[in-house]
Amino acid sequence: MKDNSKIGLRTALIAVVLVAIIAFFVGTEAGGMVPWTTQARGATDYSKADLQPLFKAWELLDQNFTPSTTTATSTDEDRLWGMIEGLASSYGDPYTTFFPPKEKKLFDSQVQGDFGGVGMELGLKEGILTVVAPLEGTPASKAGMRSGDIILKIEGKDTVGISVDDAVSVIRGEIGTPVTITVIRGKDAPFDVTLVRATINLPTIKTTSRPDGVFVIRLFTFNANAPEKFRQAIREFADSGSNKMIIDLRGNPGGYLEVAVDIASWFLPVGKVIVTEDFGSKQAPDVSRSRGYDVFSDKVKFAILIDEGSASASEILAGALRDHGKATLIGGKSFGKGSVQQLFNVTADTSLKITIARWLTPNGVSISHEGIVPDIEVAVTEEDIDAKRDPQLERAAEFLITGK
Numbered sequence: 001m002k003d004n005s006k007i008g009l010r011t012a013l014i015a016v017v018l019v020a021i022i023a024f025f026v027g028t029e030a031g032g033m034v035p036w037t038t039q040a041r042g043a044t045d046y047s048k049a050d051l052q053p054l055f056k057a058w059e060l061l062d063q064n065f066t067p068s069t070t071t072a073t074s075t076d077e078d079r080l081w082g083m084i085e086g087l088a089s090s091y092g093d094p095y096t097t098f099f100p101p102k103e104k105k106l107f108d109s110q111v112q113g114d115f116g117g118v119g120m121e122l123g124l125k126e127g128i129l130t131v132v133a134p135l136e137g138t139p140a141s142k143a144g145m146r147s148g149d150i151i152l153k154i155e156g157k158d159t160v161g162i163s164v165d166d167a168v169s170v171i172r173g174e175i176g177t178p179v180t181i182t183v184i185r186g187k188d189a190p191f192d193v194t195l196v197r198a199t200i201n202l203p204t205i206k207t208t209s210r211p212d213g214v215f216v217i218r219l220f221t222f223n224a225n226a227p228e229k230f231r232q233a234i235r236e237f238a239d240s241g242s243n244k245m246i247i248d249l250r251g252n253p254g255g256y257l258e259v260a261v262d263i264a265s266w267f268l269p270v271g272k273v274i275v276t277e278d279f280g281s282k283q284a285p286d287v288s289r290s291r292g293y294d295v296f297s298d299k300v301k302f303a304i305l306i307d308e309g310s311a312s313a314s315e316i317l318a319g320a321l322r323d324h325g326k327a328t329l330i331g332g333k334s335f336g337k338g339s340v341q342q343l344f345n346v347t348a349d350t351s352l353k354i355t356i357a358r359w360l361t362p363n364g365v366s367i368s369h370e371g372i373v374p375d376i377e378v379a380v381t382e383e384d385i386d387a388k389r390d391p392q393l394e395r396a397a398e399f400l401i402t403g404k
Helices: 004-021 053-066 078-088 101-111 164-171 226-238 257-264 313-323 380-387 391-402
Strands: 097-099 122-127 128-134 150-154 176-183 189-194 203-210 215-219 246-247 274-277 288-289 301-306 328-331 339-347 348-358
Touching: 053 391, 078 097, 078 226, 078 348, 097 101, 097 128, 101 164, 101 348, 122 150, 122 164, 150 164, 189 246, 215 226, 215 313, 257 288, 274 313, 301 313, 301 391, 313 328, 313 339, 328 391
Parallel strands: 215 246, 246 301, 301 328
Antiparallel strands: 097 348, 122 128, 128 150, 150 176, 176 189, 203 215, 274 288, 274 348, 339 348
16 A cells, blocks of 8 residues: 555655755856846646656655665655755756755855865766876975876775765865865776875966067956956066967866956957857857957967866967967967856755856857867977976967068
């Protein structure tokens, strides 16, 4: 005989799942996410969805499941969160993630900056946990982590099937404590790296005036300080008397969209398209255009350095300036992080981070997954790294001096 109270509970919980997915609230700007203006959307017709398999599976589990250990079994709330996690993962997008109460609390603390980290941006490439870029001056950078390193294990646990957010939540922790990761690099055998968590204070910009007359602006991140720092760097460039500039975006994992738009505006006339957010069929595209600072004459020559650690806002800036014929891209293929995430509350203590759009360059090229291939590809070998040579930077300087 069926327990009607359980069936009623299951019905209520399924309703909560469906209502939760509909009940989107305005999210916040954090990490790779951007502000969102709430717009009316048509309600989804869930009456066409056959939920009987879900009811049947829950009933079969209730009737037949016997724990294999003496540990406590899950609660109905745990099962509800599990269903939402499964629903989110079924979309097949590594950046669309559900945060149950514990994970949401941790995520919120990370967004507010109240955490210790090791200083490396992570992403998924073909489902594999990969280092996008170690950040300058951090434990990861000092330990020799590189863009493209694959993380096989964290504290001895396999990373197969792990989301980026779950990996980050394990790696981050109390300042001064160690975390050990197992890394594979190219064809080398896996090896362990122990990193000590620290407060991560990222540099923003570094400028160098080379003896050959080439001025280099190294941009480490697109944070809130970057627009003013970039303006100061441009003043330094003008004072140097040079007409040759390299913008080095290697190892720059991105940041705020608005910062990329602001920096691109120094090079482009007002109204020129910098990037388009493509929402698919959900709403009309959102086009970001140049604010028209456009301070450089045609006599100034530009090159942009990118590599597999260049992601997100770095790819937006590089793609925009190349598409408009303002800069030549030199180095290696970029990471391919061209999507926009938005944080939505499901309940007071749970949330969903959802990919809501993808970025397109002015020529309509999708940055997601494919990345950006430079105009001049230059490899960096192990011998170059050991000898502290930078063939990509030297090739960019050569291009600006000789024109080829």
